[in-house]
Amino acid sequence: MASLGVNIDHIAGVRQARRTVEPDPVSYALLAELGGADGITVHLREDRRHIQDRDVQLLREVVRSRLNLEMAATAEMEVMALGIKPHMVTLVPEKRQEVTTEGGLDVAGQLGSLTGLVGRLQEAGIGVSLFVDAAPAQLEASAASGARWVELHTGTYAEASWGRQAKELARLTEGCFLARSLGLRVNAGHGLTYQNVEPVAAIEGMEELNIGHTIVARALAVGLEQAVRQMKALVQNPRRDLLFGSSQP
Ligand code: PXP
Numbered sequence: 186m187a188s189l190g191v192n193i194d195h196i197a198g199v200r201q202a203r204r205t206v207e208p209d210p211v212s213y214a215l216l217a218e219l220g221g222a223d224g225i226t227v228h229l230r231e232d233r234r235h236i237q238d239r240d241v242q243l244l245r246e247v248v249r250s251r252l253n254l255e256m257a258a259t260a261e262m263e264v265m266a267l268g269i270k271p272h273m274v275t276l277v278p279e280k281r282q283e284v285t286t287e288g289g290l291d292v293a294g295q296l297g298s299l300t301g302l303v304g305r306l307q308e309a310g311i312g313v314s315l316f317v318d319a320a321p322a323q324l325e326a327s328a329a330s331g332a333r334w335v336e337l338h339t340g341t342y343a344e345a346s347w348g349r350q351a352k353e354l355a356r357l358t359e360g361c362f363l364a365r366s367l368g369l370r371v372n373a374g375h376g377l378t379y380q381n382v383e384p385v386a387a388i389e390g391m392e393e394l395n396i397g398h399t400i401v402a403r404a405l406a407v408g409l410e411q412a413v414r415q416m417k418a419l420v421q422n423p424r425r426d427l428l429f430g431s432s433q434p
Contacts (some may be wrong), residue, residue: 319360
């Protein structure tokens with residue numbers, strides 16, 4: 186059964202729109218945990234457009250589930266992670282101009298430097314996950330880096346047209362199988378919604394889904410605790426008959 190990591194970046198985004206103190210993502214992390222979140226995920230971006238250093242420091246103290254820090258593989262972020270020691274670091278690619286994380290990390294293209302960083306973080310007791318496309322070359326490189334987890338990028342699946350969705354789901358399923366056969370543990374995320382999450386949650390061996398935008402959007406209507414509860418029900422008990430061709434006419 187997959188677990189649910191709740192990404193609260195968009196709560197910080199509302200605060201930063203006014204550069205004020207509310208809504209405070211730290212308080213909302215606790216509400217997400219009340220709703221059943223198995224982990225809290227935040228992305229500390231180089232430009233600090235939503236989550237701030239203070240948020241990560243406070244979250245490390247108050248989160249009772251697990252804190253997953255998404256960050257770029259830079260020297261600045263390495264210092265930050267080694268100081269704060271989240272339970273998990275997920276290394277993501279980052280471009281200043283992007284609206285959200287686009288594409289997976291090119292692990293194969295920077296294996297040497299990533300292997301060093303993965304080793305230093307893991308030596309400090311931090312679990313390391315690499316956010317990658319479900320491509321064999323990236324999964325093989327991820328295993329070679331020494332990382333214990335990968336997070337499969339579900340953006341292409343989430344954005345696929347009806348006709349392509351089953352193909353993209355098969356790519357994720359095969360990626361999950363290959364990653365596990367290479368000894369990696371597998372999470373997934375990006376672009377998942379209440380409508381498209383079940384087939385991904387039903388993939389054999391999928392451990393955790395990291396979901397943010399759709400939960401924060403629903404929270405405007407029903408409150409965060411309830412929005413998390415509704416997503417957790419889908420992640421824990423997905424309808425299995427949706428696994429292939431869920432949206433096929
Ligand atoms: N996983 C990673 C690595 C991400 O970068 C993001 C977006 O911040 C998510 C999961 C969550 O994506 P979404 O907000 O689309 O659910």
